[in-house]
Amino acid sequence: MPEFILLISEQEIKKQLKKIGQKISIDYKDKDLVLIGVLKGSFVFLADLTRQISIDHEIDFLGASSYSGTSSTGQIVFTKQPDLKLENRDILLVEDIMDTGNTLLKITEFIKKSNPKSIKICALIDKHERREVKIAVDYSCFSLEKGFIVGYGLDYDEKYRNLPAIYDLKL
Numbered sequence: 001m002p003e004f005i006l007l008i009s010e011q012e013i014k015k016q017l018k019k020i021g022q023k024i025s026i027d028y029k030d031k032d033l034v035l036i037g038v039l040k041g042s043f044v045f046l047a048d049l050t051r052q053i054s055i056d057h058e059i060d061f062l063g064a065s066s067y068s069g070t071s072s073t074g075q076i077v078f079t080k081q082p083d084l085k086l087e088n089r090d091i092l093l094v095e096d097i098m099d100t101g102n103t104l105l106k107i108t109e110f111i112k113k114s115n116p117k118s119i120k121i122c123a124l125i126d127k128h129e130r131r132e133v134k135i136a137v138d139y140s141c142f143s144l145e146k147g148f149i150v151g152y153g154l155d156y157d158e159k160y161r162n163l164p165a166i167y168d169l170k171l
């Protein structure tokens with residue numbers, strides 16, 4: 001039976017999202033902010049984060065998938081492309097987790113082709129142990145060293161996205 005070790009509670013997530021939302025609202029005041037949620041994992045995080053941002057902004061989605069079980073296949077497949085025009089706009093990529101960093105590196109390179117004014121990254125979890133590429137998170141809600149994380153949108157083979165808090169999964 002899998003075990004779920006609570007790492008970050010619902011209350012802690014709520015408190016941290018309020019802070020990050022306020023910071024984004026200040027930093028992007030007078031900018032043309034577009035949040036791009038990376039599906040599927042970011043759907044819960046994005047839904048809560050957007051409601052903590054007090055300035056006008058638009059929302060779009062991009063789909064990227066590479067994990068099977070607890071490891072990356074190394075093949076990042078784009079399952080959806082953004083619909084909005086991104087040229088000359090201020091893009092904030094919203095991700096559930098940066099792990100090896102390969103997904104966000106590839107997405108950043110892809111979005112750059114649309115000639116945005118700026119691109120930054122907001123991640124719920126910045127996890128360090130398996131990092132393979134040099135890429136920085138601009139807005140990090142929680143920093144973790146290791147573990148395989150589920151809940152609050154994050155899955156293991158498509159399950160456990162519905163858990164309300166953030167857990168370390170022990171298989």
Ligand SMILES: O=P(O)(O)OC[C@H]1O[C@H](OP(=O)(O)OP(=O)(O)O)[C@H](O)[C@@H]1O
Nearest residue numbers: 039040041065066067099100101102103
């Ligand atoms: O930094 P990396 O090692 O590339 O890992 C991070 C990516 O992996 C997960 O996506 P996944 O492939 O599981 O797709 P999902 O969002 O649909 O679950 C996660 O949502 C990130 O997009």
Ligand code: HPA
Nearest residue numbers: 099147148149150154155
């Ligand atoms: O720790 C993780 N949990 C869930 N999905 C992931 N995708 C990359 N790392 C993880």
Ligand SMILES: [Mg+2]
Nearest residue numbers: 041067155156
């Ligand atoms: Mg996944």
